[in-house]
Amino acid sequence: MQDVNWIALSIFVVLFGLITWLGFAAAHWRKGDLDLLHEWGLGGRRFGTLITWFLVGGDVYTAYTFIAVPALAFGAGAVAFFAVPYTIIIYPLVFLVFRRLWYVCSKHGYITAGDFVRGRFGNRWLALAVTVTGIVATMPYIALQLVGIQVVIGALGISGTGLAADLPLLIAFVILAAFTYSSGLRAPASIAIVKDILIYVTALAAIIVIPIELGGFHKIFAAIPPQKLILAVPGPNTTGSYSAYATLAFGSALALFLYPHSLTGILSASSGHAIRRNAAMLPGYTFMLGLLALFGFFVIAAGVDKLPEYAGGFKQFGNNFAVPALLLHSFPSWFVGIAFAAIGIGALVPAAIMSIAAANLYTRNIHREFINKNPTDKQEAQMAKWVSLVVKGGALIFILFVPTKYAIELQLLGGIWIIQTLPPVMLGAYTRWFNSWALLAGWAAGTVAGTAMAVAAKLTPTFPLSLAGHIFPGYTAVYTVILNLGIAIVLTPVFNALGARRAPLDATTAADYYA
């Protein structure tokens, strides 16, 4: 490993100090009573268009994304660019579906997807399925954010053995836990502004400076092996890489806003207008993500992976070290400090929101539903604060004691699991036609089939579906949510005829879904 980079480290520490202060000061920002769950866990639904833009941007485009997408481009080539169509097509969904969810949740005081499903279908077991799926899918996601911090700390040259090796991560974690506990969603919302400015500065500087250093885009792309440059054209009797690319984009887009942390970002907006405006403004981050994906190719062209000083980093962190190594190689130390701080802080923002979202879910849809049915407002908010600590502690233990490989694989499975909540949540925003027990059966089938298919595909995201002599490689999440939906549609009339309890209490009315 290289020596400690003191200049970069100093700037990194100063910026971390700044956001720590900001995180605690945020408790007084747009002040509300933090003993109320919707104040702590949704920022009082007070964020306008611009703050929502920063918050959802910081939430969705995580530090791990900024490390992993270029790492995939570096390792696998063109397929990594699926992140671009993926983050193009989510915004029409936000515009149409999640605006409706915002209205109904704001009218009824819902703060989680579980709350909505409980109210819409009147079935607490279906709400429990949505809740547990949300929490389980979120946990490895938080762990991966901590991996993002680990990689930049390693790249700053800090290394050690035993406890000393993990000390910087522990410090970052304690900071994160403390300001989340005291300020709730206001902390990541305010930090997101700093983080996004740092990320944009880094990305813009890098996209201008590095291609100049490398002699222009012609030279960069000339250095990329042809099989990485574009998708492989499918052979006969298969849709090959085309269907894999398109379904990865489509399935990831459907799954994204079903994640609890994404929904938390949406629900904290102050109006439906803010949501719709953001659907047009958030592609700004998509564009930047596309530019960042190209960094993977810069790494290949610069040959950074072949330089002896970075061999240790690549050995320890694999392809995830590609971006930090490129930044170290291309920029002076002071700028590396800023860039690494952007990534490190970029990990804290989503990790905070994820832990808040998971805490909201547990508090509302498990504790209040099944354990203490009539908590006071203060008890409810206090419970959520404790749970946010437990959730983050769990993620920390996971990342310290379990190989990173498993966090990545679990996060992959998490995407397949979370998409199974699509019928009750996204379609539920439009219709209550479904029988809630049929939805539950569809969810169970999709979850089991998705897990089995992912295991059969050796924990890779795409499954080679074989039909009538043709092979359709595609994202397992898409295939299994179709199965899920099919079962829900077929079983709905069956269960209704059998007299299984059919949504006796839809707490919402048609007018609740728009202004």
Added chain:
Amino acid sequence: MNGESRKRSAWSWWYLLFVVQFVVALWPPLYNRIEPSLMGIPFFYWFQLLWVIVSAVFTAIVYFATND
């Protein structure tokens, strides 16, 4: 109020712009090529980046057109 609400939730032909966004973004044969390249960037990459901007403009058009 009720009449206006019903109008708001109704289908708008402007939503077809979303369909265009979807179809183009999810149809790789359309853009999986190297030429024509732009400043040395293969078509595959610059086209999808361009499509991000076009999609954002489409969404903004739908926002203003359906915002009454």
